[in-house]
Amino acid sequence: MTEHHPLDEVAVATYEYALRTGSFTDEDVARSLGVEVHLVAEARKLLQHLRLLAAGGDDRAVVALDPEIAEAELVTPLELAIAHRRREISGIHQQLQALSAMYRSRVQPVAEDVPIRVLDDFEDVRREIDLARRRCTEERITLQPGGGRSAELLEQDLLQTLELRQRGVRIRTLYQSTASASLATRSYVRQICEAGAEVRVAEELSERLIIYDRKLAFIPKERKGKVPPGAALVTDPTVVAYLCRSFESDWQGSQAFDTGGAAEYHHTxxxxxxxxxxxxxxxxxxxxxxxxxxxxxxxxxxxxxxxxxxxxxxxxxxxxxxxxxxxxxxxxxxxxx
The missing domain is CATH 1.10.10.10 (Winged helix-like DNA-binding domain superfamily/Winged helix DNA-binding domain)
Known part of the structure; x- marks a missing residue:
């Protein structure tokens, strides 16, 4: 599959020169345009890659090709690949929707009637968080106590957070000040803030907390050892509203996350x-x-x-x-x- 490369000014001028002359050397174009020869060589290779130039009958001759024909040659394989992927996605949706309806008919009514569910297995918690993230339409707020997080976790969360921002979901995250000492965390925060997320820091925070759309809260169980803990899933409106008010109180007393700060956490x-x-x-x-x-x-x-x-x-x-x-x-x- 051909990778797309943007045409710069030298490439456009080289294509126009080929239209006028029909044959050229890189040196000819460089003298005509007043640029370095290596820039013309790169432009010529790009034009050939995009099927806009083809070799003619002799060593110097080139032929400028019709852009519409080149477009058809380049785009058709991509369109076919996209159509194939869409058929795969449609097939997955159709197969899983039937099973999902069966699953929800037996499990969901029970789950929705319970204002607080406690999951002991972290993998069960992860799956519930994934589901909540996919269903999230308005806001995700997070309390993240402790220092910096691992680069592996941040890389995974970066993709998920950017996907939420692309859907217009508001992201607010409150870190503890010690997280500013982590280079990986500062890099992560810089990237999500560029996408429109809001991140602040506070000296003290309570336990970790994630709330989706002010309707579903995840409260982790106490960690014992290195095994990730389970969590309580809270949907009770009164409890979730209380947790949201607590977050807002911490948020109001916080400061902006300094992504350009020093790597060491100073004794302020x-x-x-x-x-x-x-x-x-x-x-x-x-x-x-x-x-x-x-x-x-x-x-x-x-x-x-x-x-x-x-x-x-x-x-x-x-x-x-x-x-x-x-x-x-x-x-x-x-x-x-």
């Missing part, structure tokens, strides 16, 4: 205050790290830096100093745990 003043506030709540290092979407080791470095900054040797002492400085309200001192 906003992050410092978040760590102090969570320390004041008496949370352990592991919990603080999870809330802020960072590794526990990184979290401990931030805590250590804060304690060194105020000259404290324990969390309790740090709490007293930070309270005196007005960083922590009285009664919310840092736990000694």
């Amino acid at each position: 003043e906003e992050l410092r205050m978040s760590v102090i506030r969570l320390m004041a709540m008496g949370l352990k290092d592991e919990v603080i790290a999870r809330r802020l979407g960072m590794a526990t080791r990184t979290c401990r470095r931030h805590i250590s830096a804060i304690m060194n900054e105020v000259g404290a040797t324990s969390r309790f002492q740090a709490g007293m100093v930070l309270t005196r400085q007005g960083m922590i309200p009285d009664g919310d001192g840092v736990s000694s745990s």
Whole structure:
């Protein structure tokens, strides 16, 4: 199958020269047009590739061919291939629609009557997400806590997100600030934003959440080990509306995702205050790290830096100093745990 290549100005001028002269060398055209010879050589090859030029009776002779004939020669195989694919698609639709009707008649009524369904198998969840994405017509909103995602997952999600945007679906995704440190995530965000998606970041996020058309929400189960967890599928209007309001609250307090930021996640003043506030709540290092979407080791470095900054040797002492400085309200001192 012939690959399409656009005609540039040199190619068009070369074709016009062939119409006028009937025979030429690349040097002849280059002198006439005032361009480099290699550009004419590339243009000639392109014109021959598109069946717009053919060799004549001698080494120098070329014949300019009718573009309508060339179009027929190039387009006909493509049209036949498209027609063949359409017949395949139609056959698949016809075969599966009958089975789909059978499946829905037995399963769907039960599923629709249950406002919350819990799926333990991640593959079942993935299939339900695929179905929800295909049915989505208005909006997909996502909470994505933690750091950057793997390049493999991002590549797959990129294709799916771009397909949704092509259908006019609004895309809003809220990442945790630590995701800005991931080069792969920044590249992904840059591409979907160019397609019209909206992406922001926040210092703290709750668990992951996906909502389609404000009607169906996916809430993941607690992860145990490396196996992807199952999820709860929520269709209850009251619960979904509550989840949407929670998302809007997080969205309003977020900032634009900086796709051109540095690769390292710096210790910003906003992050410092978040760590102090969570320390004041008496949370352990592991919990603080999870809330802020960072590794526990990184979290401990931030805590250590804060304690060194105020000259404290324990969390309790740090709490007293930070309270005196007005960083922590009285009664919310840092736990000694």
